[in-house]
Amino acid sequence: MNVEKFIEKQLGGEPVCAYVYDLGKLRNHAESLKKSLPSFCRLYYAVKANPDGRLLQTLASTVDGFEVASEGEMEKVPLNRPMLFGAPAKKDREIAAAIDRGVEAINVESLHDLNRIALTAEKKQVEVPVLIRVNLSSDVPESHHMMSGVPTQFGVDERDLPQVMEKILDTSWISVEGFHFHAMSNNLDARAHVRFVELCLEKAKIWRDRYELSVSTVDIGGGIGINYWQPDDAFDWGILAYGLHSLEAQMEGLTLVLEIGRYMTAACGSYVTEVVDVKKIMTRLLH
Known part of the structure; x- marks a missing residue:
């Protein structure tokens, strides 16, 4: 239902306060992003952006898959849709659930995290595909909220990667599918995002060759911001899409994954509430 129809339906009834999603607009927006x-x-x-089942069903036929961060989110994803599972503090039962559901990959966030994934895989006698999430040491373009190049709970410190790789190469139950990077959050600079992607590709190819891996995936996470205060000065998706097209010669057979959350949903809904009074106090108009 679009917001105009919702308001019309509520006229004359009880006061209302709601957040209304236009699912048609959401579908069209997702299709436009993917097509570009x-x-x-x-x-x-x-899924963390909004796990409502109706949104997930709407997106299921358009997006290539879903990124989940908990068992609860796994359970909400429509059946037989691809999933990636990433969280810095996974519960043992969530690791087991992810394996049982056949997720495409589980993020490795630390050496301890890796050991727990490997132990669960061995118990189940199943080889588990993983993406190693790396907290890059430097050279990350700045964003509103940095998640790499600074101490955070997310990812393996780049300096600890050799130790993690040694463990992986010593186990039969882990298959490295690629690397995950999510160094930027609430970023509004599309050109900086393209530079970040270039850095991720460079790092992934260096590690692929150094450790003789057959990796297929470079996951750059999300991190695209919403300018709620100045909507006309928004993240320019067209610049990002153009920049990604320009990187085709650098891909060398790799697949680039984007995990888009609020940028996909934020513009497709509206807060609706009844204004019961309007008054002017000094020079300010209050609702």
Whole structure:
């Protein structure tokens, strides 16, 4: 239902306060984002942005998969849709649930995290695909909220990667599918995002060759911001899409995954509430 129809339906009834999603607008927006991307990209919806089942069903036929961060989110994803599972503090039962559900990959966030994933995989006698999430040491373009190049709970410190790789190469139950990076959050600079993608590709190819891996995926996470205060000065998706197309020669067979959350949903809904009074106090108009 769009917001105009919702308001019309509520007129004359009880006072209302609601957040109304226009599912048609959401579907069209997701299709537009996906259509703009080059063929080497896969578009995932980050379920944490809004896990409502109706939104997930609406997106299921458009996005390439869903990124989940808990067992609860796994359970809400429509059946037989691809999932990536990433969280810095996974419960043992969530690791087991992710394996049982056949997720495409589980993020490795630390050496201890890796050990727990490997132990669960061995118990189940199943080889588990993983993406190693790396907290890059430096050279990360700045954003409103940095998640790499600074101490955070997310990812393996780049300086600890050799130790993690040694463990992986010593186990039969872990298969490295690629690397995950999510260094930027609430970023509004599309050109900086393209530079970040270039950095991720460079790092992933260096590690692929150094450790003789057959990796297929570079996951750059999400991190695209919403300018709620100045909507006309928004993140320019067109610049990002153009920049990604320009990187095709650098891909070398790799697939680039984008995990888009609030940027996919934020513009597709409206807060609706009844204004019961309007008054002017000094020079300010109050509702």
